[in-house]
Amino acid sequence: MSNENRNVLLEVRDLKQYFPVKKTKLREEQRYVRANDGITLDIYEGETLGLVGESGCGKSTFGRTLLQLYPQTHGEVIYHKDGREIDLKSLPKEEMRVLRKDLQLIFQDPYSSLNPRMTVGQIIGEGLTSHGIYKRGDPAMRDYIFEVMENCGLATYMFGRYPHQFSGGQRQRIGIARSLALRPRFVVCDEAVSALDVSIQSQILNLLSDLKEKQKLTYLFITHDLSVVKYISDRIGVMYLGNMVELAPTEELFENTKHPYTEALLSAIPVVDEEDKRERILLEGDIPSPVNPPKGCKFHTRCRYCQKKCTEEVPEWINIGNNHYVACHFPLNGEKG
Amino acid sequence: MGKGRYLIKRFVYIVFVFFIISILMFAIYKAMPGDPVVMMLGDIQSSMKPDAYQALYEQTKEMLGLNQNVVVQYFVWIGNMLTGDFGFSTQYKREVIQIIGAPMTNTIMLNLFAMVVVFLISIPLGIATAVRKNGVFDKAVQVLTIVGYSIPAFIIALLAIFAFAVKIPIFPISGLKTAGSNAAGLQEALDMLWHMTLPVLVMSVSGIGGITRYVRAAMIDVLRMDYIKTARAKGLREKTVIYIHAFRNALIPIVTITTWWIIGLFGGSIVIESVFLIPGLGKMLIDSLMQRDFSVVLTMQMFYVVLSLCGNVLMDIAYTVVDPRVRLEN
Numbered sequence: 061m062s063n064e065n066r067n068v069l070l071e072v073r074d075l076k077q078y079f080p081v082k083k084t085k086l087r088e089e090q091r092y093v094r095a096n097d098g099i100t101l102d103i104y105e106g107e108t109l110g111l112v113g114e115s116g117c118g119k120s121t122f123g124r125t126l127l128q129l130y131p132q133t134h135g136e137v138i139y140h141k142d143g144r145e146i147d148l149k150s151l152p153k154e155e156m157r158v159l160r161k162d163l164q165l166i167f168q169d170p171y172s173s174l175n176p177r178m179t180v181g182q183i184i185g186e187g188l189t190s191h192g193i194y195k196r197g198d199p200a201m202r203d204y205i206f207e208v209m210e211n212c213g214l215a216t217y218m219f220g221r222y223p224h225q226f227s228g229g230q231r232q233r234i235g236i237a238r239s240l241a242l243r244p245r246f247v248v249c250d251e252a253v254s255a256l257d258v259s260i261q262s263q264i265l266n267l268l269s270d271l272k273e274k275q276k277l278t279y280l281f282i283t284h285d286l287s288v289v290k291y292i293s294d295r296i297g298v299m300y301l302g303n304m305v306e307l308a309p310t311e312e313l314f315e316n317t318k319h320p321y322t323e324a325l326l327s328a329i330p331v332v333d334e335e336d337k338r339e340r341i342l343l344e345g346d347i348p349s350p351v352n353p354p355k356g357c358k359f360h361t362r363c364r365y366c367q368k369k370c371t372e373e374v375p376e377w378i379n380i381g382n383n384h385y386v387a388c389h390f391p392l393n394g395e396k397g
Numbered sequence: 398m399g400k401g402r403y404l405i406k407r408f409v410y411i412v413f414v415f416f417i418i419s420i421l422m423f424a425i426y427k428a429m430p431g432d433p434v435v436m437m438l439g440d441i442q443s444s445m446k447p448d449a450y451q452a453l454y455e456q457t458k459e460m461l462g463l464n465q466n467v468v469v470q471y472f473v474w475i476g477n478m479l480t481g482d483f484g485f486s487t488q489y490k491r492e493v494i495q496i497i498g499a500p501m502t503n504t505i506m507l508n509l510f511a512m513v514v515v516f517l518i519s520i521p522l523g524i525a526t527a528v529r530k531n532g533v534f535d536k537a538v539q540v541l542t543i544v545g546y547s548i549p550a551f552i553i554a555l556l557a558i559f560a561f562a563v564k565i566p567i568f569p570i571s572g573l574k575t576a577g578s579n580a581a582g583l584q585e586a587l588d589m590l591w592h593m594t595l596p597v598l599v600m601s602v603s604g605i606g607g608i609t610r611y612v613r614a615a616m617i618d619v620l621r622m623d624y625i626k627t628a629r630a631k632g633l634r635e636k637t638v639i640y641i642h643a644f645r646n647a648l649i650p651i652v653t654i655t656t657w658w659i660i661g662l663f664g665g666s667i668v669i670e671s672v673f674l675i676p677g678l679g680k681m682l683i684d685s686l687m688q689r690d691f692s693v694v695l696t697m698q699m700f701y702v703v704l705s706l707c708g709n710v711l712m713d714i715a716y717t718v719v720d721p722r723v724r725l726e727n
Contacts, residue, residue, distance in 0.1 A: 129626060153635070160632030173623040176722055177645045187631040222721045238631070 066104040068140055069246055069278050070126065075099045076134035077118070077125045081351055093350050095121040097302035098135070100377055101385075103246070108272065108279040110293030110310070112286060112325065114347055118302040119282045120168065123248040126280070127163050128156055139163070141245075161191045164239035168251035170231035174223040180234055181205055181219040184241050191242060205241065211274075212237040213267060229260035236264070240271055248280045253288060265292055286329050290314065295383070298322045301358045302350055304377065308384040318384065318391040320363045357389065365390055400717075407713070411706045416475075418702050422695060423471050431689040434458050437487035461485065478699065484692030488685060493692050497681070503573060504670070504677035506589075508662045510597045515604035520651075522605070523612025528639060530617055538609065545606030554599045554672040561595060568595045571674035596673045600666065604658065611654045615647035622646070648719040656712040660705050 076099075078092035095118040103109055111119050125132050128148050137148045141162065148156065167173035174183060184205050188194045194201035206216045212233045223231055232252065239247055249268065253261040269292065272279060283289050289296055290310060297307040298321065306319040317323045324341040343362045348354050354361050360370040367390065375387045434457050435442075442450050458464050462473055477484060483493035526535040545553075562570040569575070573592045574585075619625065620643050628642040629635075667679030674680075678697060685693040716723040 124626075127630065129630060157632045157634065160630060165627075165630040167623055167627060169623055173627045175624040175628065175642055175646065177642075177720065179721075186628075186633065190631065190633045190637065224722050235627075238627075242631075 066106065068102045069105045070103040070140070071138040071145075072099055072101050072103070072126065072135070073138070074135040075122070075125060075132060075137060077121050077130055078133045091351055094302045094353060095350060096125060097350075097353070099299075099304050101297065101304060101307055103278060103280060105245075105278055106276060107294040108281055108292055110289035110296040111280060111282045111299060112284060112289050112296060113299035115284060116347060116350070117299045118350070119284075119299055120250050122299070123165065123250050123280055123282050127160070127165055127248060129165070158191070161187075161193075161242045162245045164242060164244035164247045166232075166235050166239050166247060166249045166252045169255055170228050170235055171255075173235060174231060174238075176223055179220050179222055180209070180214070183223070183234060184208060184238050187238065187242050193242070208237050208241045211271065212240065213263070229256055229264070232256060232260075232264055233267070236267065236271075240275065240277075243275065244277070246278045246280070248282065250282045251284070252281070254283060254285065261288065268292070286325060298325065301347060301353055303358060303387065304385075305359065305388065306384075306386045308382070308386075312382055312384055316382075316384070318380065318386040319359075319388050320365050320392065321359050323392060357387075365392075404710075407710050411710065414706060415702060419475055419478075419699060420471065422698050422702075423474060426691050426695060427467055427470075429689070429691075433487050433689045433691055434461065434463065436689045437461075437490070461487070474695070478696070483696040486685075486690050486693050488688040488690040488693065493696050497678075497693070497696065500677045500681045503675060504663060504666060504679065507593060507596055507600070507666060507669075507675065507677060508659075510593060511600035511604060511662065512659060514597060514601040515608055516655075518601070519605045519608035520612055523609045524616055524639065524644060526609070527613045527616030527620060530620075535613075539613075542606040542609045545602045546610065547606075548603070550599060550603055550668050551672055553602050554595075554669060557595050557599050558672075561598075568592075570595065573675055596669050596675060599672075600662070600669055604662075608651075608655065608658065612647070612651055615650040616643060619643045619646045645719070649716065652712060652715045652719055656708050656715070660701075660708045663701065663704060 075096055076094070077096040078094055081091040081093060083090065097118075099122060101109075111122065113119050121130065124130055126137055126148075128137070128151075132149055135149075139146045139148055139159070139162075146159070148159070151159065178186070181202070185194075185201055188201055188204070189196045194204065202219075205219065209216055209218065214230065214233050214237060218226070218230070223234065226234065232255070236252070252268070253264050256264060265288065268279070271277065279292075281289060281292055293310050295307065295309050296313045298305050298313075298319065300321050306313065306317075306322045308316070308318075313322065314326065317326060321343075324343050327339065327341045341364070345362050348358070348361055354371075356372045357363070357370045357375050360366045363370065369389050373389065375389045377385060377387045379385050380391065434454055437457060438450075438454065441453070445453070455464075462470060465473070474484065481494070483497070485491075486493050486496055489496050522538060526538045529535050558570050561568045569592050573589050575588055575592075620639075624646075625638060625643055628638045633642075663678065666677060667683060669675070670677040670680040671683065678700075682694065682697050684690075685697075
């Protein structure tokens with residue numbers, strides 16, 4: 061799949077997000093958790109970009125920082141709208157608030173992300189009134205909410221109920237309906253299906269794909285589940301310890317893996333067919349601390365191809381053709397056997 | 398439906414608890430040393446012949462119903478109580494119902510004012526500090542509230558008197574009326590407000606300290622929740638996020654603590670009323686205890702009991718208003 065002729069929706073340049081670590085001693089030097097440590101990528105209009113990585117590698121932080129839910133530490137997020145290029149970081153709060161209509165987020169946990177004090181109708185409708193799409197108490201709004209609910213597979217009688225009266229799958233649909241009601245252009249799905257059981261997962265994934273077709277959405281799909289990401293994504297980015305290590309179209313990433321970490325991740329996907337069975341690469345040791353990451357390539361402590369250069373130099377983020385980006389001194393070569 | 402049945406159940410329960418407490422109270426006051434008849438007759442003993450005094454003593458005892466069996470006394474007392482006859486005050490030599498009205502009005506007025514002041518200040522302050530958590534403003538308020546919370550009311554009272562009645566004499570320090578004034582209507586009300594300023598100020602200080610800290614803690618808990626991020630991600634105004642989404646969810650712990658605080662206010666004002674010489678329930682309770690005036694003391698104790706029991710039910714009802722997940726059942 062070629063991306064050259066597509067329009068860029070979001071341009072991310074060297075995005076960094078550090079969180080201060082609480083000091084334990086009075087005169088200690090301030091240390092930071094480097095949740096995102098310089099991420100550069102483009103997100104194209106109409107694509108689904110999958111983002112995978114171990115827990116704690118900064119995937120969710122990346123999604124939230126993109127949407128400016130955290131004040132970003134460094135870098136630029138440029139949003140392209142109607143030919144204008146808007147740097148989200150420099151926007152005043154009120155303008156950012158208005159832009160949130162376009163940039164939405166579906167949360168990981170359908171239990172804690174819905175206000176327990178509000179009915180489904182209020183949860184979905186609140187964004188509409190606050191962005192002036194409908195006036196408060198407009199009867200047309202009710203009809204519109206019904207329509208959105210039906211699109212997301214929710215029955216209209218649920219309108220006046222509270223979130224605690226629903227199951228996890230239904231709540232996730234409420235979360236989806238809430239974000240899609242605003243007719244956004246870009247949606248970050250932050251582990252949107254991880255909390256659900258497998259049969260509900262596929263329902264929700266299909267729902268998301270349908271809605272994407274209907275509303276011409278762009279997704280950033282964050283997950284740790286490789287089979288989900290393979291199913292839904294056009295391109296996949298792999299993150300490790302706050303950095304992007306590989307980014308490629310889905311087919312390309314699976315067929316022509318370049319980064320040893322990606323290789324290890326992919327080898328962990330369970331396969332049904334005995335003939336497809338490949339060598340399982342076990343990553344040894346724990347993920348290093350993001351407060352004090354290893355020097356050079358952050359992955360070198362667990363990489364089975366590690367060489368001296370890896371411990372000293374930070375590998376560059378390079379395009380090796382075919383829209384395939386990788387950050388490794390010694391990218392793997394050849395097709396996987 | 399569930400709600401009606403629940404309330405009936407609660408009512409039955411209240412009545413049950415009420416009677417048990419009334420028995421305990423009655424027993425405790427009966428067991429207390431001191432003879433109410435002697436206290437009532439007072440100094441007459443020295444000016445009367447012994448047998449005449451004895452006759453008067455017996456007569457008074459008969460009138461107060463104290464020569465009967467304790468169990469009978471209890472039933473007579475509780476029966477009268479329920480029909481609105483609160484007994485005879487040995488100290489004031491009048492029916493309790495006649496002497497209890499004015500102090501009760503004063504106490505309730507005082508407490509209502511204090512309550513309004515406390516809520517008007519502590520809720521916005523608690524929210525503001527939670528939003529600016531760990532900032533300079535928050536830290537300063539934290540220190541001030543812990544000071545206000547931990548200094549006993551009578552010390553604050555003395556400090557307030559020193560500041561606003563001695564150094565800058567702008568407020569009166571005792572009573573609720575200017576002595577000798579016969580102002581009426583608005584004039585009288587203003588005079589009363591002027592007298593109430595210092596007591597209300599003192600009562601508010603510790604309330605503000607405590608409630609502000611509770612509001613802050615509850616808000617900080619809520620502001621951490623994911624649905625607050627959802628609300629921000631929706632693109633709501635920050636005011637809506639904080640006052641509608643966060644504060645409404647923080648209300649449950651706030652309702653609990655304020656209910657108990659309100660109930661406590663009626664008893665806690667004893668100290669304030671004594672310091673400022675306000676004829677209120679607290680002062681009356683102390684005076685009556687000193688004089689073994691059991692009718693008055695018991696009446697007031699039962700007032701507190703009813704207050705606490707009703708407060709509990711009101712708290713439960715308030716929960717359902719505040720949180721749709723709470724249902725009144727069983």
